[in-house]
Amino acid sequence: MTDFEIVMKHNHKLSSKVLAHLSQVVGERLSTKKVDLLTYSRDYWPITLHWMLKGKLPSLPDAVVWPENKEEVEKVVKIAHESSIPIYAYGGGSGVLGGTIPEKGGIIVDLKRMRSIKLHEEDLLVEVEAGTNGYYLEKYLNKKGYTLGHFPQSLYPSTVGGWIATKATGQFSTKYGGIEDMVLGLDVVLPWGESIELKPHPRSATGPDLKRIFIGSEGTLGIVTKAWLKIWPYPEKRVNLSFASENLNDALDSVRRILRRGAKPAVVRIYDTIETKRHFYKFEKAYGKVATVMILEGDTRTVEAEEKIVEEEFKGTPIGEGPVDHWLKTRFNVKEASEFAPLGVVFDTIEVSINWSKATQLYNEVSKAIRSVKGTLFASAHASHFYPQGVCFYFTFAGVPKGDPTKYYNKVWDAAMRATLSVGGAISHHHGIGRQRREWLQEELGNAFEVLRRIKDALDEKRIMNPGNMGV
Amino acid sequence: MPGKWDWLRDEIKGIELLRSAPLIFRFISGKLKGPDDLIKCALCPNMCRHACPISIVDGKETTSPTGKARTAFFIREGKLELNLENLEPLYMCLSCNACSEWCPFEFSVADLIRPVKETALQKGVVFKEFRELFENLERYGYIYGEPQLQEEIKSGNVLYLRGCTLRENYPELEKKVLKVLNALGENAFTINEKCCGIPAYNLGNIELFKKLAREQAEIINSSGVEVVVTSCPSCAYAYKVIYPEYGVKIKPKVLHITEFVKEKLNKLKNLKLKDTITFHDPCKLAIGLNEPEILEEILSKIEGLEIKAPRRKGKETFCCGYGGSAISRLKPKLADEIARERLKELQEEAELIVTACPTCKLAFNSNGGKVIDIVELLYEVLEE
Numbered sequence: 001m002t003d004f005e006i007v008m009k010h011n012h013k014l015s016s017k018v019l020a021h022l023s024q025v026v027g028e029r030l031s032t033k034k035v036d037l038l039t040y041s042r043d044y045w046p047i048t049l050h051w052m053l054k055g056k057l058p059s060l061p062d063a064v065v066w067p068e069n070k071e072e073v074e075k076v077v078k079i080a081h082e083s084s085i086p087i088y089a090y091g092g093g094s095g096v097l098g099g100t101i102p103e104k105g106g107i108i109v110d111l112k113r114m115r116s117i118k119l120h121e122e123d124l125l126v127e128v129e130a131g132t133n134g135y136y137l138e139k140y141l142n143k144k145g146y147t148l149g150h151f152p153q154s155l156y157p158s159t160v161g162g163w164i165a166t167k168a169t170g171q172f173s174t175k176y177g178g179i180e181d182m183v184l185g186l187d188v189v190l191p192w193g194e195s196i197e198l199k200p201h202p203r204s205a206t207g208p209d210l211k212r213i214f215i216g217s218e219g220t221l222g223i224v225t226k227a228w229l230k231i232w233p234y235p236e237k238r239v240n241l242s243f244a245s246e247n248l249n250d251a252l253d254s255v256r257r258i259l260r261r262g263a264k265p266a267v268v269r270i271y272d273t274i275e276t277k278r279h280f281y282k283f284e285k286a287y288g289k290v291a292t293v294m295i296l297e298g299d300t301r302t303v304e305a306e307e308k309i310v311e312e313e314f315k316g317t318p319i320g321e322g323p324v325d326h327w328l329k330t331r332f333n334v335k336e337a338s339e340f341a342p343l344g345v346v347f348d349t350i351e352v353s354i355n356w357s358k359a360t361q362l363y364n365e366v367s368k369a370i371r372s373v374k375g376t377l378f379a380s381a382h383a384s385h386f387y388p389q390g391v392c393f394y395f396t397f398a399g400v401p402k403g404d405p406t407k408y409y410n411k412v413w414d415a416a417m418r419a420t421l422s423v424g425g426a427i428s429h430h431h432g433i434g435r436q437r438r439e440w441l442q443e444e445l446g447n448a449f450e451v452l453r454r455i456k457d458a459l460d461e462k463r464i465m466n467p468g469n470m471g472v
Numbered sequence: 473m474p475g476k477w478d479w480l481r482d483e484i485k486g487i488e489l490l491r492s493a494p495l496i497f498r499f500i501s502g503k504l505k506g507p508d509d510l511i512k513c514a515l516c517p518n519m520c521r522h523a524c525p526i527s528i529v530d531g532k533e534t535t536s537p538t539g540k541a542r543t544a545f546f547i548r549e550g551k552l553e554l555n556l557e558n559l560e561p562l563y564m565c566l567s568c569n570a571c572s573e574w575c576p577f578e579f580s581v582a583d584l585i586r587p588v589k590e591t592a593l594q595k596g597v598v599f600k601e602f603r604e605l606f607e608n609l610e611r612y613g614y615i616y617g618e619p620q621l622q623e624e625i626k627s628g629n630v631l632y633l634r635g636c637t638l639r640e641n642y643p644e645l646e647k648k649v650l651k652v653l654n655a656l657g658e659n660a661f662t663i664n665e666k667c668c669g670i671p672a673y674n675l676g677n678i679e680l681f682k683k684l685a686r687e688q689a690e691i692i693n694s695s696g697v698e699v700v701v702t703s704c705p706s707c708a709y710a711y712k713v714i715y716p717e718y719g720v721k722i723k724p725k726v727l728h729i730t731e732f733v734k735e736k737l738n739k740l741k742n743l744k745l746k747d748t749i750t751f752h753d754p755c756k757l758a759i760g761l762n763e764p765e766i767l768e769e770i771l772s773k774i775e776g777l778e779i780k781a782p783r784r785k786g787k788e789t790f791c792c793g794y795g796g797s798a799i800s801r802l803k804p805k806l807a808d809e810i811a812r813e814r815l816k817e818l819q820e821e822a823e824l825i826v827t828a829c830p831t832c833k834l835a836f837n838s839n840g841g842k843v844i845d846i847v848e849l850l851y852e853v854l855e856e
């Protein structure tokens with residue numbers, strides 16, 4: 001059917017009967033056109049960019065549907081369940097691990113036509129459908145005087161449903177938390193086509209928190225169609241700070257002590273010397289050192305108190321607002337892959353987390369592991385999400401392998417995952433598992449993986465929900 | 473000061489860089505241009521999706537900015553056949569250039585994919601919905617077929633060009649424009665104008681566009697006037713931005729009516745009106761002509777007018793859905809859906825919407841919105 005080579009082959013086909021059923025549900029919002037199937041063959045898994053340039057695509061779905069409400073999603077899932085058809089929820093397609101690739105064929109359910117927003121001001125909640133675009137939601141809230149505080153780098157292309165499915169976090173996470181801290185209630189369509197509402201109570205002691213099962217389940221346990229998210233009054237005051245430290249340890253330790261004292265900067269980003277040179281080459285005082293950018297925001301009095309704490313604790317020279325402004329201006333400039341993939345450069349990022357006591361060790365060992373793979377040009381990192389207990393490191397690597405780019409890519413991943421596991425870190429902080437990381441999830445979870453597997457079996461006994469993803 | 477790529481040179485010492493990655497070395501030394509723009513866009517994760525009205529409302533990956541670029545890339549590379557089914561997503565574009573405001577490369581998807589549309593046209597792969605339009609433009613130089621004879625005002629110091637949409641749908645607006653220009657101390661005249669050609673340009677019919685541009689330029693230039701004023705931001709955009717790219721020169725200074733009014737507004741004393749309004753910045757005015765604040769600025773000069781700004785304004789404006797010539801013909805339902813998405817936002821602010829483009833007015837009118845052109849508002853102010 002296509003001039004492309006398909007990397008993950010399958011023999012799945014949809015019968016005309018199933019297609020007729022689907023079209024009864026969604027009418028014209030169903031496609032089996034080649035041009036649509038090609039588009040939904042991939043997400044933003046970086047290695048697939050190289051495949052695409054060589055005429056290879058990850059995998060083709062059999063059909064795409066664009067439901068407009070929960071009832072349509074229920075009906076589509078029911079059809080899939082009755083005929084055991086694989087089904088994949090699709091949001092912004094900006095996931096970087098192949099989490100939405102229709103590996104076994106079947107139906108893609110794109111939720112982006114579901115984008116209603118309802119504000120509950122007194123309860124500080126927003127009720128929002130899963131297909132709502134991230135920036136669209138934030139802008140809507142800002143106009144009403146609120147913020148969600150969730151700024152993943154994918155804010156422009158991604159959706160609320162995608163954030164929940166991948167357990168995303170954002171640039172302002174040190175204050176506002178990850179998406180799991182924001183979700184208070186959920187509507188989920190389960191693998192047999194029935195839906196549940198997990199109500200947005202401020203807190204409840206009504207058994208285990210069922211929402212948590214779905215947050216980060218990457219489309220393997222159900223399809224989230226709506227969420228109730230916590231919101232915040234739009235920050236009254238903002239303070240931008242930056243520092244140059246002699247070494248990574250000084251900067252990390254400063255932030256650790258700041259958080260221990262209860263201050264919660266919204267943004268903290270510590271760049272190793274390589275990334276400091278890369279991003280802040282125009283700032284002389286930072287060049288060759290370790291740069292930290294920090295944003296404090298919220299109620300004026302709180303921010304003033306936090307600023308004092310930061311001043312008292314930070315080991316490094318304050319270097320003004322310039323670097324923060326620069327970061328704010330460039331923080332959504334995602335362009336490296338577009339520029340370098342066609343030149344044969346294999347490029348990706350790997351985010352892992354670790355407790356403070358082993359933070360420097362993890363940084364050193366993962367960097368070393370990536371550099372040890374032949375073909376690597378560089379490996380660098382910044383730390384960008386912080387907790388009183390630890391930190392997330394975000395590694396970037398690029399290489400020009402002699403042979404097959406995919407082989408090189410997998411070798412780097414393998415080296416980085418192994419190093420992370422051996423130091424005792426979590427193999428993913430916020431990108432998730434998808435298809436790139438699935439083989440390491442078992443090792444990460446140990447015998448707890450069995451719990452995940454059994455939950456999957458119990459909810460999705462026909463294994464139709466994003467089959468193969470996360471390796472469950 | 474260190475350079476942009478010094479960090480990389482430090483990491484991979486000179487000779488090693490040269491050996492392991494000659495392409496990169498040449499790229500960072502500025503000796504290699506890098507991939508072409510369509511490829512870059514095809515590899516992007518849609519960093520402008522939030523700004524693209526099609527993407528927000530249609531919700532399909534295939535019609536998202538990068539979805540269109542990728543489809544165009546596949547067609548260009550011969551991986552996808554050049555047929556109507558595969559071309560359709562490329563026409564799901566309003567040519568609003570909102571993407572370019574957010575793109576790290578400052579690309580406009582409309583511009584990147586136009587060459588594929590041009591090729592399609594040259595090869596005769598054309599939607600029937602467009603054929604009729606092309607015929608009208610060929611024969612009459614008018615989008616809607618044979619134009620009704622309109623009275624011309626023979627003399628004056630400013631040439632007023634109405635544009636097809638206004639001529640066909642809002643002929644009464646012309647008188648109000650002339651009245652307002654008069655109040656500003658100008659005598660405007662009209663001529664037997666033709667279409668500026670931008671619909672042909674949007675749809676990839678460059679030959680037809682060039683023909684219309686040459687004819688229109690001849691008409692305008694031979695009038696001998698020094699200033700031209702248009703009601704349609706797309707026409708002004710064509711004359712000011714696109715014509716020069718094709719070597720067609722309009723001799724007089726061209727201004728959109730808002731630009732003209734803004735310059736002379738101080739001539740009007742006592743602008744007062746008690747009303748509550750919101751406004752819609754036309755994409756071609758805010759983005760195309762780089763006048764993101766002009767409408768709000770003019771409105772702010774009217775005393776007593778309560779202006780309730782929408783959340784998407786200026787360069788973040790959201791196309792009315794009728795722009796770009798393609799969607800309203802191929803997928804009128806989608807065009808209306810976009811108009812309603814925008815209307816909903818505007819109507820949350822105020823019932824009455826002020827805009828400055830006949831096409832936007834048409835889009836909102838067709839979907840139950842109460843909308844007036846800025847000139848109509850000024851006319852009302854002057855009447856009072």
Ligand code: SF4
Pocket residue numbers: 512513514516517518519520521537538541571572574575576577578579580581
């Ligand atoms: S126009 Fe720019 S931001 Fe938009 S998809 Fe293309 S490259 Fe990305």
Ligand code: SF4
Pocket residue numbers: 523524525526527536537564565566567568569570571572580581582
């Ligand atoms: S020109 Fe407008 S409609 Fe077309 S891709 Fe860009 S933002 Fe979307």
